[in-house]
Amino acid sequence: MAGMPFYRRPARDxxxxxxxxxxxxxxGGPGARGSGAGAPGPAATASPGLDARGSGPAVGSGxxxxxxxxxxxxxxxxxxxxxxxxxxxxxxxxxxxxxGPDGVAQRRWSTLVNPGPGPDGDIEVxxxxxxxxxxxxxxxxxxxxxxxxxxxxxxxxxxxxxHNARFDVGFLTRALGRSGHLVRGARVPRMCTMEWAxxxxxxxxxxxxxxxxxxGVSIGQHxxxxxxxxxxxxxxxxxxxxxxxxxEEPVAWARxxxxxxxxxxxxxxxxxxxxxxxxxxxxSGPGVLRAGTNR
Numbered sequence: 001m002a003g004m005p006f007y008r009r010p011a012r013d014x015x016x017x018x019x020x021x022x023x024x025x026x027x028g029g030p031g032a033r034g035s036g037a038g039a040p041g042p043a044a045t046a047s048p049g050l051d052a053r054g055s056g057p058a059v060g061s062g063x064x065x066x067x068x069x070x071x072x073x074x075x076x077x078x079x080x081x082x083x084x085x086x087x088x089x090x091x092x093x094x095x096x097x098x099x100g101p102d103g104v105a106q107r108r109w110s111t112l113v114n115p116g117p118g119p120d121g122d123i124e125v126x127x128x129x130x131x132x133x134x135x136x137x138x139x140x141x142x143x144x145x146x147x148x149x150x151x152x153x154x155x156x157x158x159x160x161x162x163h164n165a166r167f168d169v170g171f172l173t174r175a176l177g178r179s180g181h182l183v184r185g186a187r188v189p190r191m192c193t194m195e196w197a198x199x200x201x202x203x204x205x206x207x208x209x210x211x212x213x214x215x216g217v218s219i220g221q222h223x224x225x226x227x228x229x230x231x232x233x234x235x236x237x238x239x240x241x242x243x244x245x246x247x248e249e250p251v252a253w254a255r256x257x258x259x260x261x262x263x264x265x266x267x268x269x270x271x272x273x274x275x276x277x278x279x280x281x282x283x284s285g286p287g288v289l290r291a292g293t294n295r
Contacts, residue, residue, distance in 0.1 A: 075158040090144070159259075193211065212234065
C-alpha cells in the first residue's frame, strides 16, 4: 500500500511446539508464547534517528553488523487494507518477496485476505478506488488466521522491509500479535525504503512511484500488493548497490540485521505453515479501474 496518492496515512488457539530456524540459533529463536522468552532487547526497541544530514535514518555499523550483513536476509512486504488504522481496519491483501542477504529474490507469494463481514453484514473492502478490490474478489480468500503461520515463518529471521514500514509493519504487528504469532508489543526489526530514499538518491518525493522512477526500478500495477513488494525489493537492491559504490560496508541499516538475527518474538506451527501454502488466493487481475491512479 506504499505511496498512496489518495488519502493520508497517520505519521488461536494454543500453538503447536515452536520452530527455531537454523538462522536464528545463534541469536535466540522465537520465544515460546506466554513464556517471556524472546522479548526484544534494548537494540530492538530503539527507534532510528536521523543522520547528520537529516536525509535518512542513522547509519549503523560496527563489528556486530559486519558479522550479520552476510547472513541475514529480507522479507519485503506490502499490504492492502480496508483503511488506515491497524486498530480498526483489516488486511485484505499480502504481497511478500523473500530475499537473501544480497537482496536477490529467492521466493515470493501473495494472497487476498477475507476480512469478514462489516457492520452491514457484507465483506468490508475499504477504498476500492485505491486497491481495485471488491467484495467478490475476497469471498473465496482465506481469513488472516488461515495464513498467519506461513507469514510468521517467512518473516522470522529476516529484516522486514516495506515502503512506509510504519504503516505495513504496524498492521502486521497488530494482526500477528492478536493471532498469537508475535509477542505483543515487540518491535519487529525493519528497514523502510521510504525513510532511506533521500540517503541514496535525489528524488522530489518519497512516494513509491517517484522513488522507483528515480532509481530506474520497474513497478507493475501500483497498489497490487505483490507488485508493490517487488518494487520495494528493487529499491532495496538499488540502495545496496549505491551503498557499495560509496563504500558503506556493511549496509547502512546493519543494526536492523543484527536485531533480526537475535529477535525472538515470532511463533508458528511448521505443519500449519506448510499447509497454508496451498490456501493462498492471489489476485487474479489488476482489479477494477481506479480513477486517477498516479503512475
